[in-house]
Amino acid sequence: MSTDLFHALTFEYSSPYPFLICAGPCSAETEEQTYETARQLRARGIRLFRASLWKPRTRPGSFEGVGAEGLSWLRRIEQELGMQAMTEVASAAHVEACLRAGIRTLWVGARTTASPFAVSELAEALRGEEVTLLVKNPLNPDLELWEGALLRFHAVGIERLGAVHRGFSTYGKGPYRNAPLWQIPIELRRRHPELTILGDPSHIAGCRELVPLVCQAALEMNLSGLMIETHPTPEVAWSDAAQQLTPEALITLLDSLLIHPTRSTADSTELSQLRRGIDHIDRQLLHLLSERMKLARSIGEIKAKDHLPIVQPERYRTLLEERLRLGSELALEEGFLHELFSCIHEASVHVQHIPLSTDQ
Ligand code: PEP
Ligand code: MN
Numbered sequence: 001m002s003t004d005l006f007h008a009l010t011f012e013y014s015s016p017y018p019f020l021i022c023a024g025p026c027s028a029e030t031e032e033q034t035y036e037t038a039r040q041l042r043a044r045g046i047r048l049f050r051a052s053l054w055k056p057r058t059r060p061g062s063f064e065g066v067g068a069e070g071l072s073w074l075r076r077i078e079q080e081l082g083m084q085a086m087t088e089v090a091s092a093a094h095v096e097a098c099l100r101a102g103i104r105t106l107w108v109g110a111r112t113t114a115s116p117f118a119v120s121e122l123a124e125a126l127r128g129e130e131v132t133l134l135v136k137n138p139l140n141p142d143l144e145l146w147e148g149a150l151l152r153f154h155a156v157g158i159e160r161l162g163a164v165h166r167g168f169s170t171y172g173k174g175p176y177r178n179a180p181l182w183q184i185p186i187e188l189r190r191r192h193p194e195l196t197i198l199g200d201p202s203h204i205a206g207c208r209e210l211v212p213l214v215c216q217a218a219l220e221m222n223l224s225g226l227m228i229e230t231h232p233t234p235e236v237a238w239s240d241a242a243q244q245l246t247p248e249a250l251i252t253l254l255d256s257l258l259i260h261p262t263r264s265t266a267d268s269t270e271l272s273q274l275r276r277g278i279d280h281i282d283r284q285l286l287h288l289l290s291e292r293m294k295l296a297r298s299i300g301e302i303k304a305k306d307h308l309p310i311v312q313p314e315r316y317r318t319l320l321e322e323r324l325r326l327g328s329e330l331a332l333e334e335g336f337l338h339e340l341f342s343c344i345h346e347a348s349v350h351v352q353h354i355p356l357s358t359d360q
Helices: 031-041 067-079 090-100 118-125 142-156 185-189 201-205 208-220 247-254 269-305 315-328 334-353
Strands: 022-024 048-050 084-088 107-110 132-136 159-163 196-199 224-227
Touching: 022 247, 031 048, 031 067, 031 247, 048 090, 048 224, 067 084, 067 090, 084 132, 090 118, 118 142, 132 142, 142 159, 159 185, 185 196, 196 208, 196 315, 201 208, 201 224, 208 224, 208 247, 208 269, 224 247, 315 334
Parallel strands: 022 048, 022 224, 048 084, 084 107, 107 132, 132 159, 159 196, 196 224
Antiparallel strands: none
């Protein structure tokens, strides 16, 4: 029996794919557009529907959602099409309006997860309610905030909790609208092995062309499923027009994905052998790192005796250049080596700085 606080989300209907799939427009714009999207998705077996009614927009003057008026559109989709419809809530008033309308599948957006005040307000409004709640990661790459929000919701009695990885805001232009920083959802999964984590390739990619690549990556990272923005005429969508897919394009994409995260992985002998090799190398790495730290400490003692600064920029520069050169001959990636050696160097500086009496 798992001792984790969180349990995998289950639904009474099965997904047509070997992973969870949630789809629907970024925003509910009109009743027709919302219903038509849902109808096309349902015809292809998709039962979990998304559409935002309240839209957090970066700048004033853009479409801010249809608000509570759309709640009856979502209810109609649930009742007539047998789907489960979810929307974003960002305040106690949103939660109350949803519960009154009978909408009990909700998500918390990235901007809200970033604010513990807002999360607490939502948690109070949801105390003891039977809802399914997905928590998107905060805009900033802070796993503690993301996990903290999940814990706050768990503490008010919400059992049906899941997470959504929608990437992280960074300054400057990368290939993606939001950097995936996969190590963060991977660490969340390590801490909570049972937690359902959906990938949100639409908000990571920011453009249609990159959505398939990010879907494949999300499944390779063993996320539990995907939330993908879908619109009957994406080019004229009122929000996130560049990243939405038609229902037809979505199905072509889902059919092409090759990873099956829910399939049990009875490890092959070959896989176990290779993993034993990795374990052995990691142990050697640890012994080598420990030897390296001992040398760094001895160097620290000499520097202290001679009143020399611990950080010697010229030495660090030539060391890094030499390691990168050798690494490139060994076909190791430069960005990775750069990060690795700056970590190692930082740790070396740290052990030299600690007062020697606390050293062993
Ligand atoms: C959305 O899902 O449309 C949305 C606003 O997402 P996020 O909170 O991830 O920006
Ligand atoms: Mn969106």
